[in-house]
Amino acid sequence: METVLVLGATSDIGIAIARKFAAAGYNIQLAARKPEQLDAVKSDIEIRSGVSCSTHAFDAVKYDSHAAFFNGIKPDITIAVFGTMYEEEDAFNDWSLAETMINTNYTGAVSILNIAARHYTTQQRGTIIGISSVAGDRGRASKLVYGSSKAAFSAYLAGLRNKCFKDNVHVMTVKPGFVYTRMTENLKLPAPLTSTPDEVATIVYNGFKAGKNTIYVKWFWRYIMLIIKNIPEFQFKKMKL
Amino acid sequence: MEKPLTSWGRYPVVECNQESFVFTEQLEKLADRSEDFIPRGNGRSYGDSALGKRALTTLKFDKILSFDTAKGVFECQPGITLSDVLQVIVPQGWFLRVTPGTKLITVGGAVGSNVHGKNHRTEGSFSRHIIDMDVRLASNEEITCSPTQNTDLFEATCGGMGLTGMVTRVKFRLKKIETSYIRQKQIKAQNLDELLSLFDKYQHYSYTVAWIDCLTKGKNSGRGILTVGEHAAFSELIEEQKKEPLKLPSNKKLNFPFTLPAWVLNTFTVKAFNFLYYLKNYKKEMDSVVLYDPVFYTLDAINNWNRMYGKAGFVQYQFVMPLESRQGLVEILNRIGEKGMGSFLTVLKVLGKQESMISFCREGYTLALDFPLRKGVLEFLDELDEIVLKYGGRIYITKDARMKPDMLKNYPELDKFKDIVKKYNPDGKIRSAQSDRLLLTEPK
Numbered sequence A: 001m002e003t004v005l006v007l008g009a010t011s012d013i014g015i016a017i018a019r020k021f022a023a024a025g026y027n028i029q030l031a032a033r034k035p036e037q038l039d040a041v042k043s044d045i046e047i048r049s050g051v052s053c054s055t056h057a058f059d060a061v062k063y064d065s066h067a068a069f070f071n072g073i074k075p076d077i078t079i080a081v082f083g084t085m086y087e088e089e090d091a092f093n094d095w096s097l098a099e100t101m102i103n104t105n106y107t108g109a110v111s112i113l114n115i116a117a118r119h120y121t122t123q124q125r126g127t128i129i130g131i132s133s134v135a136g137d138r139g140r141a142s143k144l145v146y147g148s149s150k151a152a153f154s155a156y157l158a159g160l161r162n163k164c165f166k167d168n169v170h171v172m173t174v175k176p177g178f179v180y181t182r183m184t185e186n187l188k189l190p191a192p193l194t195s196t197p198d199e200v201a202t203i204v205y206n207g208f209k210a211g212k213n214t215i216y217v218k219w220f221w222r223y224i225m226l227i228i229k230n231i232p233e234f235q236f237k238k239m240k241l
Numbered sequence B: 001m002e003k004p005l006t007s008w009g010r011y012p013v014v015e016c017n018q019e020s021f022v023f024t025e026q027l028e029k030l031a032d033r034s035e036d037f038i039p040r041g042n043g044r045s046y047g048d049s050a051l052g053k054r055a056l057t058t059l060k061f062d063k064i065l066s067f068d069t070a071k072g073v074f075e076c077q078p079g080i081t082l083s084d085v086l087q088v089i090v091p092q093g094w095f096l097r098v099t100p101g102t103k104l105i106t107v108g109g110a111v112g113s114n115v116h117g118k119n120h121r122t123e124g125s126f127s128r129h130i131i132d133m134d135v136r137l138a139s140n141e142e143i144t145c146s147p148t149q150n151t152d153l154f155e156a157t158c159g160g161m162g163l164t165g166m167v168t169r170v171k172f173r174l175k176k177i178e179t180s181y182i183r184q185k186q187i188k189a190q191n192l193d194e195l196l197s198l199f200d201k202y203q204h205y206s207y208t209v210a211w212i213d214c215l216t217k218g219k220n221s222g223r224g225i226l227t228v229g230e231h232a233a234f235s236e237l238i239e240e241q242k243k244e245p246l247k248l249p250s251n252k253k254l255n256f257p258f259t260l261p262a263w264v265l266n267t268f269t270v271k272a273f274n275f276l277y278y279l280k281n282y283k284k285e286m287d288s289v290v291l292y293d294p295v296f297y298t299l300d301a302i303n304n305w306n307r308m309y310g311k312a313g314f315v316q317y318q319f320v321m322p323l324e325s326r327q328g329l330v331e332i333l334n335r336i337g338e339k340g341m342g343s344f345l346t347v348l349k350v351l352g353k354q355e356s357m358i359s360f361c362r363e364g365y366t367l368a369l370d371f372p373l374r375k376g377v378l379e380f381l382d383e384l385d386e387i388v389l390k391y392g393g394r395i396y397i398t399k400d401a402r403m404k405p406d407m408l409k410n411y412p413e414l415d416k417f418k419d420i421v422k423k424y425n426p427d428g429k430i431r432s433a434q435s436d437r438l439l440l441t442e443p444k
Helices: A012-023 A035-049 A063-073 A088-093 A095-123 A141-167 A197-210 A221-229 B024-032 B082-092 B107-112 B151-157 B192-201 B267-280 B292-296 B305-309 B323-339 B377-390 B405-410 B414-424 B433-437
Strands: A003-007 A027-032 A053-057 A077-080 A126-131 A169-176 A214-217 B002-005 B014-020 B038-040 B054-057 B064-068 B073-076 B094-096 B130-136 B142-145 B166-176 B181-189 B207-212 B224-231 B285-291 B314-321 B346-351 B364-372
Touching (some): A012 A197, A035 B064, A035 B082, A095 A169, A126 A141, A126 A197, A214 A221, B082 B094, B181 B192, B181 B207, B192 B224, B192 B323, B224 B267, B314 B323, B323 B364, B377 B405
Antiparallel strands (some): B064 B073, B073 B166, B181 B285
């Protein structure tokens, strides 16, 4: 069976995606900054699904380590879930926070996924899935730096899809809207627009199976964002979003 | 951030800040903060046991740590539901030794409530099958306890409603099964006397439970249907079932799509329901071999069934009466019949001897009834409390949302329990709305 690498496996969505692919029979590689945290997730996946699961140290901003890391495990499917989100007001005032967001969400993602894509295009087979965000669809004040880092990531994934297509490598972009995670449990989220990590994982898995290019979670976010993208800028800049 | 939160009975509503954790380090940080908290699982206790200013929910701390498929020993974090446990163990030929009437509770909740099932007389409560467990105390220190190690902590944690600390790991024994089917027999009884004598007659069965019609008066008072069952052996299955003897029940569920207006459930509709339910067993005795789900988890088949009782919610009233106080049972049924305040699916079971310190279970008859919240219900339940007390009975704390601290006086080891809670939770940092109401923690 094929092997799935989950980058950012300590996040709620990362764990849910790992469990979902494991339940479908894929072997799992879990990667995170603190792999020692993942022992319980590993035993859980192995016992629930009877697949094999391993844990690996991966730091998105330690670019120099990425090649050795990836070439040491060579998964068939690479899923980038990792990301950082700080309070935008803090990041606006503190460059180190803004820089970490940009470096994790964009620079680090480009670094590791370039390596994965080179491997996949050489062997003419492979899949890359990137978890971006609806926040990247249009820049706005409340998601200033996070949104722009995700916009860059979405643009990168679109380009990568275009570049790798001829080599039989598929790239899927996932844009979740609101998700109930530890990161958002202190926010008041509108229930009909919000999904659980398990729902995200199911939609990602189904999208992967169907060979989708870009999927929104939930699906109607595509149309919400379409409306938001089409508000004229002279109007948009006055809005509180 | 505080948001309105309820448990399964949707009463009471408490402004509660719910926080979750995936890893031990995150729990450590949350527990380090100065605000009080109460551990919370899937919110399937009925009242305010898992409500407070702050609830630390275990639902994301739900990993399986080990499963010895040869010996039938399971080890996990507290947030996993029994439903998920069954999903893993049944195909390997194992089952829970004790399960309550819903599989949607967490393992942590099973410990905190020390749940019992339809086999209490033979298998006791959940705690009897625990090998050991870890508890994170109010001091944020984690210690291991078992029936032989830190025994005071172990005893007070089983059934202790989370007040000794947060259970972070549980290792327990499973029951070997040949098939996932139950060989069940249903017998109709025309009144309470007949029903209770049927309990005696069929007491050699592992599982026994009765549904009882609490709205019939006179000579048919307490009529009902006794269901008894055993795990079916392979040879007892029909050919079709033999193809997959350890089959899992389907996950498909109905959903109760909206909250029913309170007036829909009235004496008439409940009576009609009970009448039909009694009638559906057209024969005196019926035998069948069925998957475990409908036998153990009847109501789990309908998501959100608690919406049936209307916006105001409901209280489940479960008490146990000593065997010799059968009269108490009769008195309570009569009172309910007079008031016409009965519920669907009133459940009667026989319990075995008490085995743990703060356990609800003691030898006797236990009856569980739902009462939709409406005018006069709380006062009526106070009246029932007096009968329960008079006959030496007890109320199940896990179901409770309203009783007075006095009602705990028939828990013989209450003071010892309180002392142990004080030892491990000295400043009452771990507390719930219920523990404050029942004076299990000192109010601040």
